Amino acid sequence: MAENTIIVELVGLPGCGKSTLANNLKSVFEQDGRKTGVWTDMTSDFKNLSFMRKLKCLSLKKLFQYIGLVGTCQYAFSLKRYMIQYFVKIDILYRYVRKFGSYDYVLVDHGFFQQALSAQYGSKLPDNQKFISRFRKIMKTEIQNDYIIECMIDAQQAQQRMKQRNRVNEGRLDKEKDEAALAKMFMTEKENFECIVSLMSELASEDMIIQLDMEKAPEELTKAAKQILCGDVL
Numbered sequence: 586m587a588e589n590t591i592i593v594e595l596v597g598l599p600g601c602g603k604s605t606l607a608n609n610l611k612s613v614f615e616q617d618g619r620k621t622g623v624w625t626d627m628t629s630d631f632k633n634l635s636f637m638r639k640l641k642c643l644s645l646k647k648l649f650q651y652i653g654l655v656g657t658c659q660y661a662f663s664l665k666r667y668m669i670q671y672f673v674k675i676d677i678l679y680r681y682v683r684k685f686g687s688y689d690y691v692l693v694d695h696g697f698f699q700q701a702l703s704a705q706y707g708s709k710l711p712d713n714q715k716f717i718s719r720f721r722k723i724m725k726t727e728i729q730n731d732y733i734i735e736c737m738i739d740a741q742q743a744q745q746r747m748k749q750r751n752r753v754n755e756g757r758l759d760k761e762k763d764e765a766a767l768a769k770m771f772m773t774e775k776e777n778f779e780c781i782v783s784l785m786s787e788l789a790s791e792d793m794i795i796q797l798d799m800e801k802a803p804e805e806l807t808k809a810a811k812q813i814l815c816g817d818v819l
Contacts, residue, residue: 590688592679593814594696596781597736598774599758600747601799602806603694606736609807610692610814617815619689627678627691634681642680648673650723657715658704668704675700690814697724698733702781707770710777717784724788731793732814733785738799740775744768 593610595603607623614621622630631639651672655665675696682691695703701720702710710717738746744767747758758770785794795813797806 590682590686590691591731591814592682592691592693592696593732593734594698594730595692595694595734595736596696596698596702596778596785597799598738598740598743598771598778600743600745600750601736601738602746602803603699603736605803606734606797606799606806606810607692607694609803610690610810613807613811614690614815619815620687621690621692622682622686622688623692624695626688627682627686627693630686631678631681634685638681638685639677642677642684643673644676644680647676647723650719651676654716654719654723655704657713657719658706658708660706664706668700671700672697672704693730696730698781698785701784702774702777705773705777707773709773710780717780721784721788724784730789733789733794734810735782735785735794735796736799737796740771741768742800743774744771 595607597603604623611621611623634642648669651669654672655668658665658668660668675693679696682688701716704716705713758767758774795810797809799806801809
């Protein structure tokens with residue numbers, strides 16, 4: 586089953602509804618008898634793997650590539666270490682799903698492209714051409730997704746949604762209370778997202794990319810995504 590697992594990565598601004606869409610799709614997929622995992626499922630399963638199986642999912646070549654990638658960012662060592670660990674975690678979990686997983690679908694709301702977006706941490710991605718060049722090189726050698734859902738939304742709308750969401754673990758943007766500063770941060774995120782979208786168009790084939798207008802109703806979005814991914818309707 587593992588080699589037939591379809592990995593779907595959702596990419597978009599904070600608050601756009603990636604996690605909601607992933608969980609809604611999981612629900613309708615499982616109603617159809619399709620075993621489906623989201624990020625938390627993959628993480629939980631991975632913890633139960635034997636040490637030897639975990640080693641089989643580790644790529645030392647990719648580890649050094651991620652070190653070089655994050656090294657292009659002007660961050661404190663502790664933040665760089667966290668960023669590297671997250672890239673490696675995504676890579677290992679994708680390999681685990683391919684080698685040992687039992688899912689029909691895996692819906693990832695924080696995969697490689699989303700992490701590349703998050704890794705900018707408030708700086709402008711187009712200004713870091715070294716990061717773009719190294720990320721492009723990494724993804725060209727092994728793009729592991731089967732589909733990428735581009736979650737399109739206006740920056741102001743995403744900002745309003747983020748303020749309304751209930752998050753146990755707040756992210757950097759959730760903690761910002763100054764409205765003007767937050768609006769400026771979201772505009773930077775939007776610019777970075779557009780850069781990531783351009784990279785996705787370059788690195789992934791046209792039939793891999795699904796664009797969704799996240800301002801539509803959740804039920805409508807779920808139906809549209811399911812029809813494209815599975816070739817059927819709710």
